[in-house]
Amino acid sequence: MDVSSAAEKTAGTRIGQVMAAVKARIAARSLTPGAKLPSVRGFARSQQVSVSTVVEAYERLAAEGLIRSRPGAGFFVAAPLAPLSLAEIGPRLDREIDPLWVSRQSLESGETVAKPGCGWLPPSWMPQAALAKALRAAARGPEAGLSDYGTPLGLAGLRQLLARRLADAGVTAPPDQIMLTDSGTQAIDLVCRFLLEPGDTVLVDDPCYFNFIALLRAHRVRIVGVPYTPEGPDIARFGEALAEHRPRLYITNSAIHNPTGATLSPVVAHRLLKLADAAGLTIVEDDIFADFEEAPSPRLAAFDGLDRVIAIGSFSKTLSASVRCGFIAARPDWIEALTDLKIATSFGGGRLSSELVLSLLTDGSYRKHVEALRVRLSAARERVGRRLMAAGLEPWITPKAGMFLWCRLPEGLDAAGIARTCLEDGVILAPGNAFSVSQTAGRFLRFNVAQSEDPRIFPSLTAAMTRAAGRAAEA
Amino acid sequence: MDVSSAAEKTAGTRIGQVMAAVKARIAARSLTPGAKLPSVRGFARSQQVSVSTVVEAYERLAAEGLIRSRPGAGFFVAAPLAPLSLAEIGPRLDREIDPLWVSRQSLESGETVAKPGCGWLPPSWMPQAALAKALRAAARGPEAGLSDYGTPLGLAGLRQLLARRLADAGVTAPPDQIMLTDSGTQAIDLVCRFLLEPGDTVLVDDPCYFNFIALLRAHRVRIVGVPYTPEGPDIARFGEALAEHRPRLYITNSAIHNPTGATLSPVVAHRLLKLADAAGLTIVEDDIFADFEEAPSPRLAAFDGLDRVIAIGSFSKTLSASVRCGFIAARPDWIEALTDLKIATSFGGGRLSSELVLSLLTDGSYRKHVEALRVRLSAARERVGRRLMAAGLEPWITPKAGMFLWCRLPEGLDAAGIARTCLEDGVILAPGNAFSVSQTAGRFLRFNVAQSEDPRIFPSLTAAMTRAAGRAAEA
Structure with a gap:
């Protein structure tokens, strides 16, 4: 064994020691996911090794994926962010069918996009006058109502x-x-x-x-x-x-x-x-x-x-x-x-x-509002259902009530792919597998009939379907 | 072994079998805490035993504390209610110093009681006019603000x-x-x-x-x-x-x-x-x-x-x-x-x-409201602090701001006991040990100076302290 290799071995051991020290802290959760590692200088001092040894140890830990460097900010523990980072739990899904992504898309996008995939009624369907009246009544109401806990x-x-x-x-x-x-x-x-x-x-x-x-x-x-x-x-x-x-x-x-x-x-x-x-x-x-x-x-x-x-x-x-x-x-x-x-x-x-x-x-208008909603939804289910069928989508059933139509795409088409294409046109769809634990609804889309009469929707949908059918035929 | 004891033994075995069947279901969580047990008749049929065997088995399980009977409703699994029944977690505390009980008391009681122990300001200290104005503004605001998700x-x-x-x-x-x-x-x-x-x-x-x-x-x-x-x-x-x-x-x-x-x-x-x-x-x-x-x-x-x-x-x-x-x-x-x-x-x-x-x-009145609150609180801390000291309570420090005074009772007095007594007069106090993990604040009470000028409070407090001191002197 020559001198240089012995020096290398000692250095290797020291690097290994530093790496082991960091890993032990992570394991003991004294360094927790996302936490900043001690500074290179500080850790070199406390571990009684050279700065270059710590640099090398940190680099190797980063290569192992255990920590990551943020330029200008130092090194951070890179283990799964935290036990309850939902993105880390459950099977990895395509973004388009990830339940949280579908929620966030619908919640995030303002009125500039069309949201046939979202699960609620547009503001114009809601009892705006009654809401405004209720707010004015609250403004006149007893003090505690405005400022106290429930x-x-x-x-x-x-x-x-x-x-x-x-x-x-x-x-x-x-x-x-x-x-x-x-x-x-x-x-x-x-x-x-x-x-x-x-x-x-x-x-x-x-x-x-x-x-x-x-x-x-x-x-x-x-x-x-x-x-x-x-x-x-x-x-x-x-x-x-x-x-x-x-x-x-x-x-x-x-x-x-x-x-x-x-x-x-x-x-x-x-x-x-x-x-x-x-x-x-x-x-x-x-x-x-x-x-x-x-x-x-x-x-x-x-x-x-x-x-x-x-x-x-x-x-x-x-x-x-x-x-x-x-x-x-x-x-x-x-x-x-x-x-x-x-x-x-x-x-x-x-x-x-x-x-x-x-x-x-209790203001008397709720019953009328809800009755009007039912009539309006029934008509919209009928109209949107017809348009969906004309576009080649088949409603799974004819619902008795509500805002949803659960529709099957023609064979060979994939709802997540269609959703991805339509998103580029500002049309947010709800692909079936976002709703399916077994991932067996890949040909389904959920439509909210109250959000499906925006003129951008059907052109985008039919174009996406035509393109996808073309690709399916080629394959 | 005579005939009757053999019959008894068989019956005993059967009762034991029924008991074991129930225990197995509880262990497997197919009968969960709080769940209703099968009806006596139904269970007798399904276990192929007599009704009286099931009755006896249920009685013995109740005697063991595993299930309990609710008259007219049947038998229910009586194990700790559920993993997250907070009442079951942590050390058993006297109701007066149980954190949840203190919260619930303050939240529950309307304006008929005095709440020097609660942690918020009375409605009359809050910016009622500005709140009413904000509500009226919201009533005139865009539709989405009134009806859409955030x-x-x-x-x-x-x-x-x-x-x-x-x-x-x-x-x-x-x-x-x-x-x-x-x-x-x-x-x-x-x-x-x-x-x-x-x-x-x-x-x-x-x-x-x-x-x-x-x-x-x-x-x-x-x-x-x-x-x-x-x-x-x-x-x-x-x-x-x-x-x-x-x-x-x-x-x-x-x-x-x-x-x-x-x-x-x-x-x-x-x-x-x-x-x-x-x-x-x-x-x-x-x-x-x-x-x-x-x-x-x-x-x-x-x-x-x-x-x-x-x-x-x-x-x-x-x-x-x-x-x-x-x-x-x-x-x-x-x-x-x-x-x-x-x-x-x-x-x-x-x-x-x-x-x-x-x-x-952003309506311009917030800064003035908060400045007024500070002045009002400062004066109330001063006034209430003096009254508390006169009553024999010693503020731990003189806070620079805020609504709280953390005060020590004279030696020998117990805050939870005082709180219990005052509650009978409709005065809700916040005894120190509700705030103390180590249960070492038994002589402290937290006072909210903004809620401490109700005329019922000091007579009730001093009477309770005098009575407690009398008992302490006797003991």
Whole structure:
């Protein structure tokens, strides 16, 4: 062994020591993902090695991908950013079908783009005059309404009104079994925090509302999809999933299913609850589209009597998504625990929002507004459905109500690819696999009929389809 | 063995079988805590045993505490309600010093009680005229403001304004490093979801804002308190805690500390950040009392440059707690991940709230309102401080700003006991141990000077203290 190689070996050992020291800190989480590493000089001093040894050690760690350099700022731990960086959880999906990306696209883009893929009504469909009136009424209202926190359960008057509305739908929930939240999403999130542990299994419909998938990822649970039929979940497959996966929870929309627009049939509802009973399964029934229905369809919460079903509602779809207000109706002991959780994680709710919603629901115009919405949506479903069929898209069913048409592309076409092409024209679509746990809806797109009459949409869509069909024929 | 004992043994075996079947379901979580057990008749059929066997099995399980009977409703699994029932997590505390109970009491009770223990200003101290004006302006504003979701980061105009305000406080955060939330509490909760895993350790000040404790319990982390001095956390103890517990996070208020009203000194801030740097510790600086300060005191976020510090703010304390709006300023990559988490768990934020806050902050009256608040609070601190001292309570320090006076009772008196007595008179106090992880603040009470001039308070307080002192002398 000559001198130079011995020196090299010693240097190598020292570099190795420094690397090991950094790795140990990362492992012990004293250097956490995203954290800045000690400065080269400082670390050289503390490790009693030369500056060049630390430089080399840092370079090698960067080459290993453990740390990364930000020019001018130093080195940072590059491990997966954090346990709850949602981008790191779950299978890597193409951006076009990533649930969060679809949400962010729709939320981000202002009025300069067309959003047939988004899940809410345009402002012009919302009760603007009534909203303005409610704001003016709040401005004249009692001081506490404008400046104080809400009570733990939320505004009593609104809970009383919700209890009456739920009773009309066959769900018995006294006001003290109803807790107001800032939104339907927050309501489901609180229920998940209450009932789930990381690693638990949760059933969803396949397809289902894509934000259920993003939300459940945040809870780090296993998500299992059950194929959805025009009458509700496939009961045989539902039973198999219960037996195989022993899920803790099932999350669904029964009245107007998102994205398909389907409605749960009484027989499926009954069988579903029998299976849930036998398996001790808890069900979250997210009923935020309730008021779009012409005639009331079965509610699991009504059949079950809030024993194992937790009912969720909100007014984001019929009144305003800007005035955030949702609610949970559930068993008294669960409401008690959920209230603690709500206070711990968001303190009081927004009193102003619930005052506004109460004022809107009681000012007499709500019923008329909702009736007009139904008529308008029905006409739009008809018109947009015809145009979609003419363009070669086939609605999976003819929904009885709501804003969604779940449509199949001709064979050989891929919805994510079409969405990518249309995005270049400023048209935001909602490709099927964003809604599908099993990734089996690659030929589907969800259309919101209230957002589908922008003149840019159909030219862009048909051009994208023609191009894709051309490429498919070539291949 | 005679016939009757053989029959008994068989019956015993059958009862045991039924009990085992129930226990297996509970263990497998197919019967979950709070779930209803199958009906006696149904279970007898499915287990092929007699009804009386099931009755006996259920009775024995109830005697074991595994299930409980609700008259007229059946039997229910009685195991700890759910993993995230906050009431079940952490040490059992007397109701009077339970953080959640203190919150709920203050939030629940309307204007019929006096709330010297609550953490916000009375409605009459809030800018009611400006709030009403902002509501009327929103009523005239663009449609989307009243009915659409907020964007992922939140209203751009408000984020620009916040960036300027933060710059004034020495914190450099461009608008795209600021994300709006529904409240300061939601902001901290999102950060915790992002950075913490169950079992991690988090440092808090001892004493600290009691809802930090409730919030951290919801994240199922270990909470370690560091004694707080009038200049900030005890730096020697802080260093020891870092070495011993390797915490992931430290949550604090630096400007006006809750509950003590103390202000972080520059030297402690500097030492704290050096320690945090060396240990790779992330810090959440909850600065919701910022605007109460007469002269700006050191901010960790300003010293650190949002490298390892996450700054939190809200307007619940100076504008309105009814109009919910908070924010997070942090590193760009963290803001990105936090935005995903916000969408997944609450979808868009409340656009109306941020429009109202923006309108309130820019209408010219905010500065005057806040200046008036400072003068009014200063006078109230002086007046209430004198009355408290006259009553035998000793303020721990004389705070430079804010609404809180942290006061020590005479020796031998217990704050929780005093709080219990005063509650009977409709006076809600905030006893020290609700704020103390180590439960070493049993002689302290936090007073909100803006809520302490109700005529019921001092007679009730002095009577309770006199009675307690009498009992202490007897014992």
